[in-house]
Amino acid sequence: MKSFFSMWRRLPRPLRIILSRVGILVPQMFGVMLVTFILIRLLPGDPTLLLLGNMATPEAIQSLRERLGLNDSIWVQFLHYVGNVVHGDLGTSIFTSNPVLTDLQERAPATLELIVWAMLVTILIGVAVAVAATVRRGGIIDHASRIYGLAAGAIPDFWVALLLIFFLFSLAGIAPAPFGRIDALLTPPQRITGFYTVDSLLTGNWEALGSAAARLALPVLTLTIVNAGALMKLTRTVFGDVYRSDFIRHARACGLPERVIVRSALRNSLPPIITLVGFLFGFLLGAAVLVETIFAWGGLGQYAVQAVTNSDYPALQGFVLVAAAFILLVYMVVDILYEFADPRIKV
Amino acid sequence: MSGSANVSLLKVENLTVAFGGAGSVLTDVSFRIGRGEIVGIVGETGAGKSVLTRAIIDLLPPGGRVVRGEIQVEGRSVSGLSDAEKRELRGGEVALIGTNAKLLLDPVATVGTQVMRVLRAHHKVGKAEARRRTIDVFRQVGIVNPEARFDAYPHEMSGGMAQRIIIAMALIAGPKLILADDATLGLDATIQAQVLDLLASKGRELGLGVLLITHDLGIVSHYCDRVGIMQGGHLVEMKPVTAFLRGPETPYSQALLDAAKVRPTPMDAAGADGAIEHPPLLDVKDLRKTFVVDGGQTVVRAIDGVSFSVRQAETLALVGESGSGKTTVGQCLLKLLPADSGSAVFDGTEILGLTERAFRGMRRRLQVVFQEPYVALNPRWQVEDLVSEPLALLADGGRAPRAAQVERLLDLVHLPRRVRTLYPHQLTAGEQKRVGVARALATDPDFVVFDEPTTALDIRVRAQIIDLVRELQARIGLSALFITHDLNSVRSLAHNVAVMRYGKIVEHGETERIFSAPQDPYTKMLLAAELPIEGDLPAHPASLKQVV
Amino acid sequence: MTRLPASMRRHLGAAAAIGLLLLVLQIVAIVFAPAIAPYSPVDADPLNSLQPPSTAHWFGTDVSGMDIFSRVVFATRINLLISIVAVAGAFAIGVPIGLVIGFYKNPLSSLVMRAFDFIQSFPVFVLGMALVSVLGQEVWNVAIVLAVLFIPMFARLIRAEVLSLRERPFISAARCSGATDLSIMFRHILPNALTPVIVQVSISIGMAILLTAGLSFIGAGVRMPTPEWGLMVSTGAQLMILGVWWVALFPGLAIVFSVLCFALLGDYARAVTDPSAETIS
Secondary structure: OHHHHHHHHHOOHHHHHHHHHHHHHHHHHHHHHHHHHHHHHOOOOOHHHHHHOOOOOHHHHHHHHHHHOOOOOHHHHHHHHHHHHHOOOOOEOOOOOOEHHHHHHHHHHHHHHHHHHHHHHHHHHHHHHHHHHHHOOOOHHHHHHHHHHHHHOOOOHHHHHHHHHHHHHHHOOOOOOOOOOOOOOOOOOOOOOOOHHHHHHHOOOHHHHHHHHHHHHHHHHHHHHHHHHHHHHHHHHHHHHHHOOHHHHHHHHOOOOHHHHHHHHHHHHHHHHHHHHHHHHHHHHHHHHHHHHHHOOOOHHHHHHHHHHOOOHHHHHHHHHHHHHHHHHHHHHHHHHHHHHOOOOOO | OOOOOOOEEEEEEEEEEEEOOOOEEEEEEEEEEEOOOEEEEEEOOOOOHHHHHHHHOOOOOOOEEEEEEEEEEOOEEHHHOOHHHHHHHHHHOEEEEOOOHHHHOOOOOOHHHHHHHHHHHHOOOOHHHHHHHHHHHHHHOOOOOHHHHOOOOHHHOOHHHHHHHHHHHHHOOOOOEEEEEOOOOOOOHHHHHHHHHHHHHHHHHHOOEEEEEEOOHHHHHHHOOEEEEEEOOEEEEEEEHHHHHHOOOOHHHHHHHHHHOOOOOOOOOOOOOOHHHOOOOEEEEEEEEEEEEOOOOEEEEEEEEEEEEEOOOOEEEEEOOOOOOHHHHHHHHOOOOOOOEEEEEEOOEEOOOOOHHHHHHHHOOEEEEOOOOOOOOOOOOOHHHHHHHHHHHOOOOOOOOHHHHHHHHHHHOOOOHHHHHOOHHHOOHHHHHHHHHHHHHOOOOOEEEEEOOOOOOOHHHHHHHHHHHHHHHHHHOOEEEEEEOOHHHHHHHOOEEEEEEOOEEEEEEEHHHHHHOOOOHHHHHHHHHOOOOOOOOOOOOOOOOOOO | OOOOOHHHHHHHHHHHHHHHHHHHHHHHHHHHHHHHOOOOOOOOOHHHOOOOOOOOOOOOEOOOOOEHHHHHHHHHHHHHHHHHHHHHHHHHHHHHHHHHHHHOOOHHHHHHHHHHHHHHOOOHHHHHHHHHHHHOOOHHHHHHHHHHHHHHHHHHHHHHHHHHHHOOHHHHHHHHOOOOHHHHHHHHHHHHHHHHHHHHHHHHHHHHHHHHHHHHHOOOOOOOOOOOHHHHHHHHHHHHHOOOOHHHHHHHHHHHHHHHHHHHHHHHHHHHHOHHHOOOO
């Protein structure tokens, strides 16, 4: 034990941070599987019927019963489930009749592209506005951002999306129709990353790039309007506190130029901002469910809504599992970045 | 006269500063500082000392403005400078050293980078050259192994080391004037002496002007050429230190000076002689306490075999610097922390082994006054509730006469009765301390632990608290354990002294003997670092000498 | 001893006044809904479907000809009921749990805490959607699911407060003055720990309103013809593309004002109870 500790301490700090954080992921994934497993058990009635739908043949029911081991103890059943998940078997969707994993893999890039772009724009706007409002206190940006910060948290994302469609598509006709990720007349770019914007750029397909970017505009705008408020408010508070703190005052008394001071204050505000960005990913994933439905985006969110509407429980279970796993990964990255950003944290 | 040069480095004339529409915080403050001169400004909380330093570098807190008067640095008016010139003035010509160095450093940047930033903000220097010069200054301010410390983060440093970094930061751009605003507040006495020695010697060596802002007249008497006294935003008096110590002009200055002086210990305690037959009230033997830190990696011996005893009506002072384990001793005796081994017999009962339930009956007799007055009081309780909480420990509960009890206690600690319905944040620090004392006395205890009773108080408040404790010693024959690092107050309050270092008692004896003839080298060092107004003042042989 | 500058205090006063006004409006809508609403909130009138706003129908009518104004007024009841019940439940369960696991340091406390950490790592909306669709799309199920999702939030908040308060010297001082565990927990710690939770209560009600509406919008919440704001927006979603704006606009506005109300009140509570505003250094 002692030698393990001393070996551990000899590792460089960045390696220690990453190793310790990746280690936590394993029990967490078990937890996620436990939750998705229990989720289906909460359903009243025979799980085989619910998982296969009413049209299931007796043979299918029988084989599923055996596969789930429904006659075994609940723990054995859970281990079966874990075994299946580990082998990539998330069941078969009642609605699409495809393996759930295939369905999810197909749709994941659409959602990821939406979330990633929304996150980037959110960070850009949220942080920039907060810094401008703090540095020029009492200015126009300061007042406007206060009002926006209050309002943003109160606006439902699905309603913003509808308003944007009404004003920018129905009335002004600037935005493209809210039907999918790319113009129906265009062929999507060859799949490399699955992100239409990146793939069309890589293949030099400018027409597709233009269409994909235009289609992204409204949903990304929707998510940004709703999310940037929260990030801006937090950054304002954190950056504002740091900006008024003793060491910044001392830096000013030492005659450091303002840009050095802002950079140093921003660097100090980073840890809580990183945490919130991680949290917002989870929030965006939930918001994507709503926004994708409105824009017929064809991603994971829309798949989940279909699953709910059609009582497609294997699909729903699979979606929750993948969503939670994705968020755990995001949190892991966030924790690692956090510890990199703050030298005071002991690993 | 010390060498104040003809050209004033700093000239402050009729400076008046106000905040918002309120009355002025500084009123008609005028003084000068010459090259190589160290000027001290002394005042209590709220006297406007810090506003003065911030006005000099034109960085008043939001809402503050100079109403009248002028500040000149080397003949140039600060208010007439452009923004860029002001930036160059700050740190370049006038450097500021503030209180609590660890808060003044950027926590996520290495200290070397931070000092380098200041240099490069004022001089066009390449990175390699800046690094070399930073390490050079680190060496000058007494940082051991400066190359390695360059890449350290502030949280990896002690308070004294961080203060040296701040001084390095102040010196690196070659300023002509240094403003030290309570620069050593909260540091241990030995560290304080080192930091101030460094500051004074660097100032004289480089011919800098130094403005030393403090609330400690001891510092002024040891390091300054001239001293100014501030009261309510006015500079009421400014004269050479020797002259000031001989006879202050105003009654306020006189009161400050009197308050700062040591009062001889009242030795009429029952334990003076002949009491040896009496068994001690508290007898501590071989007390030990270890802490495991760093996830089981390091074991700290906070208390490493401490033994002492306190008799009826006797006060023992437990003296040591931060980390000596003195506060832990108090916490073990009050069972706020479990001790590892050893014994503590209080009036015939071994208390260390008692359960919390069994010990609760003893709490009536064994009380404590906590270190920081504000945080030791529940912020949502009124004074009368705070003072009467311990009454529940009494057998009869003191139900009917609660109001009378509260009044008796408030009278005992000289608090006006109107504070009954106030909340802690509405009281001054001195009043908060008195409420803490009243709580401890509520149950007529036989023994009281005073944890740092005089720390972080203004000169006069500190003197008042010392007087209060002396009065209680005399009037109710209190036995006390006095945990402190303030040697000056020890001389005023304790019959016996035990000096602690690294969890051990290194020297133990009567107060007078310890102060007149210390045996242990560490005790000698502690005494040497102390800056009393009385005693030998090597820098100012003409100052007052009083018999202690 | 509020230290906010006067201009900010004025802003805060105005914001609180607006918040209070919105709260009063909602209470009026809840209590006097039948008297205020000119039509029944659930009766279809196919002959008058999709009428734009007029004097007869202030907010217009929806596809089945129901009066949108009447439905918006009646929906206040269902939306606030769900949210307040959910938050009250989460508060009642979360606060005691948080108090106990913060006060007592033992393996069970840290296990409970790990579990909360873990539940909170799920995206709220996703888990809520799955739970409601599994339990059945009933009003009470929505409230129960939201309460379950909010319990960790309250428990963690209280626990964090208790952990920091427990180390404060005034707790040691109280112990030396003879305070028992119970007295320390309820007389010393709880009153000091509740402040941030009170703020959170207001903000959570707003969050619950948004979540309820979102769940109904995707069809995982209450069902037609129950008057509920999110559901009403969803019936107008497709119409928006065609330029029929009133079906989705008005219930959406109701959501905005309702959430804003609780956000404003929460902000006010925060500013009033901020401990930094009452410290003197």
